[in-house]
Amino acid sequence: MSDNAKDFTPLGRTGMAARVAQDIPAGWYVNLGIGIPTLVADHVPPEREVVLHSENGILGMGPAPEPHRENPWLVNASTQRVTIRPGGSYVDHASSFAIVRGGHLDLCVLGGFQVARNGDLANWSQSASDVGRQIGGAMDLAVGAKRVWVVMEHVTKDGRPRILERCTYPLTAARCVSRIYTNLAVLDVIPDGLAVVDMVEGLSFDDLQARTEATLRRA
Amino acid sequence: MIDKFVRSMAEAMNGIRDGSTILMAGFGEVGAPHALLDGLIEQGATGLTIVLNAAGRVQKPDEPIQGIARLVELGRVRKVVTTFLRSGSVAADAVKAGRMEAEIVPQGTLAERIRAAGAGVPAFFTPTGAGTLVAEGKEVRDYGGRPCVLELALPGDVALIEAWAADRWGNLTYRDSGRNFNPIMAMAGRLTIVQTHHVCDLGQLAANEIVTPGIFVDRVLHVAAGDPKLPR
Numbered sequence: 001m002s003d004n005a006k007d008f009t010p011l012g013r014t015g016m017a018a019r020v021a022q023d024i025p026a027g028w029y030v031n032l033g034i035g036i037p038t039l040v041a042d043h044v045p046p047e048r049e050v051v052l053h054s055e056n057g058i059l060g061m062g063p064a065p066e067p068h069r070e071n072p073w074l075v076n077a078s079t080q081r082v083t084i085r086p087g088g089s090y091v092d093h094a095s096s097f098a099i100v101r102g103g104h105l106d107l108c109v110l111g112g113f114q115v116a117r118n119g120d121l122a123n124w125s126q127s128a129s130d131v132g133r134q135i136g137g138a139m140d141l142a143v144g145a146k147r148v149w150v151v152m153e154h155v156t157k158d159g160r161p162r163i164l165e166r167c168t169y170p171l172t173a174a175r176c177v178s179r180i181y182t183n184l185a186v187l188d189v190i191p192d193g194l195a196v197v198d199m200v201e202g203l204s205f206d207d208l209q210a211r212t213e214a215t216l217r218r219a
Numbered sequence: 220m221i222d223k224f225v226r227s228m229a230e231a232m233n234g235i236r237d238g239s240t241i242l243m244a245g246f247g248e249v250g251a252p253h254a255l256l257d258g259l260i261e262q263g264a265t266g267l268t269i270v271l272n273a274a275g276r277v278q279k280p281d282e283p284i285q286g287i288a289r290l291v292e293l294g295r296v297r298k299v300v301t302t303f304l305r306s307g308s309v310a311a312d313a314v315k316a317g318r319m320e321a322e323i324v325p326q327g328t329l330a331e332r333i334r335a336a337g338a339g340v341p342a343f344f345t346p347t348g349a350g351t352l353v354a355e356g357k358e359v360r361d362y363g364g365r366p367c368v369l370e371l372a373l374p375g376d377v378a379l380i381e382a383w384a385a386d387r388w389g390n391l392t393y394r395d396s397g398r399n400f401n402p403i404m405a406m407a408g409r410l411t412i413v414q415t416h417h418v419c420d421l422g423q424l425a426a427n428e429i430v431t432p433g434i435f436v437d438r439v440l441h442v443a444a445g446d447p448k449l450p451r
Contacts (some may be wrong), residue, residue: 044423055326056399072249072446079247081449089395092402092430093246094334095325101347128352132306133316133323140327140347174350184369 008202010183016151018043020109020181023149024050028106030100031055033123033140036151037109043057051087053105055137057096060088071170077137100137101104101144108145110138112180114167117214119189121150122169135172140171154182154211161213163187164193184208193217223389223439228386231255231412231440232262235377238297239264242333242375243287243309243406245272248399248447252381254414255440256286259379267440270333270373272326272400273303284309291319300373302326325353328370330403336374337406337435344369378408382431382442385415386422389436390429397447398430405435414442 011019012038021043023032031053032038039217041063044050052061055077064081069083076082091099099105114122121142124135142148155161163180179197180187185208186197195217201206209216225231232255235241241259244250267290275288284292288309291299296313300321313319324332325347335343344367348354356402358369380401383394391413393401405411418441 022343028253047408054396056249056396058396071395073397074450075249075396075447077307079249084395090393092398093326093330093400097330099344101327101331130306131321132304132308132311133321134303134305135325135353136302137326139325139351139353143349144327144345171351173347 008200008207010154010200012183013039016181016183019148019186021149024048024107026050029053029059029104031100031105031108033110033138033141033146034113037111037143040109040151051108053096053099054082055096055100055141057091057093058080058082058084058088059091059099060085062088071079095211097137099141100140103144103146105141105145105149107149108141109149109151110141110172112162113169114162114164114179115152115177115180116164116167116187117189117193119175120167121148121172121177122167123150125170128170138172142176147178148176149179149181150177151181153183161211164213184211187216190217195219220252221433222387223433223436224387225438225440228254228258228261228440231438232258234410235259235262235264237264238266239376240268240270240374242378242400242408244378244380244400244404246272246396246399248449250393250399250401251447252379252414254381254442255381255412256290256443256448258293260290260293266297267295268298268300269296270300270329270375272301272329273305274299274301274321275305275308277305278309293317297326298322300324300329300411300414302329323353328353328371330400332373333400333407334403336372337403341374342369342371373407375404375408376410378404378411380405380411380413380436380441381433382413382415383418384419384424385413385436385439386419386433387432388421389413389439390424390431391415391431391436392424392428393430402431405431405434408435411435411437413439415439416442416444417434431449
């Protein structure tokens with residue numbers, strides 16, 4: 001059961017981000033969430049034109065600036081300084097979320113705590129009784145984007161599954177996830193369950209099922 | 220002659236009453252009316268409802284308590300309406316201790332509630348938040364086969380705005396990601412107060428570049444605030 005097994009190597013954060021980036025075609029408008037999703041941008045080759053959206057009103061966001069070329073007026077949704085590409089534009093917050101909620105984004109990539117077999121997503125809180133609550137734009141993105149992909153570790157730090165029959169944490173949105181990228185596999189959420197798209201080399205279907213609460217289907 | 224410029228912070232803050240709802244723009248440190256917030260702290264109004272994207276970061280031990288955290292610490296805030304309430308922040312501690320209420324709202328719903336207020340739309344249905352804690356106690360109806368939550372417009376008695384440039388009619392421009400909540404909060408405030416980096420003569424801001432027309436603006440104060448800082 002341990003990931004220390006010698007016959008396969010789980011992907012790291014960079015590997016997961018690169019795997020997601022592989023599947024994003026030119027011409028898509030994409031919002032990348034906080035954490036591993038943010039790293040996806042580094043793995044989309046510059047010649048492949050993908051337009052990145054940031055909730056605080058940026059379309060055509062570029063990478064982090066070189067140290068001496070920082071613009072203090074230009075930050076992303078994580079309030080890190082970024083750049084804007086030629087062709088980029090700024091909008092106010094209501095228009096920015098009209099982009100999100102109006103179904104204009106081809107894709108949103110979000111981090112997750114848990115995903116259920118039916119595509120339910122929990123990614124903003126680990127307990128309904130927490131005083132601290134950080135929803136940000138996650139609920140809008142999960143409901144509004146044409147596709148929602150989640151990228152996360154396959155199991156928790158202490159080895160419990162994150163891909164479940166039902167989420168136990170408070171939901172971000174119901175039935176919103178279409179694809180799950182983990183450090184072990186890529187899974188599609190299909191009408192009757194979860195289909196395995198691919199797995200890291202050396203991992204067997206049974207190994208993967210053993211780390212997943214929801215029942216998996218072979219591709 | 221229309222002249223919306225005020226000459227002092229006291230004049231800018233004049234008449235803000237106890238119990239007011241204050242819309243406070245900004246995303247991170249960018250486009251945030253820090254000087255006006257300091258002015259509000261000085262002005263003394265209490266029992267306030269503060270609407271802002273994020274209710275403050277977790278305070279570092281050596282850091283002076285300022286901004287929204289200061290207003291909360293002074294006991295002047297009855298309620299925050301926000302998308303981020305961070306555990307361990309002054310605001311979250313006040314909520315935990317029962318000294319303040321917090322309403323946590325999805326960011327798009329927050330923006331749309333503010334926009335709706337400015338546009339005269341009293342309420343709207345949205346699928347965002349359906350089936351989550353956010354929908355608790357709210358009317359839910361199906362539209363197009365999707366459950367949608369009834370959300371109410373969120374007007375402000377006061378809106379605090381940071382502009383890049385302004386003229387005496389109150390026409391405003393913004394800089395880069397400093398636009399964020401500013402244009403919609405300016406529309407939704409009954410009393411919209413602006414701090415601006417630059418002052419322009421009438422006609423100097425071209426009609427094509429004005430983002431917020433002066434009809435939404437009541438008072439403008441020139442504050443050469445300098446560049447936004449990175450979060451400490």
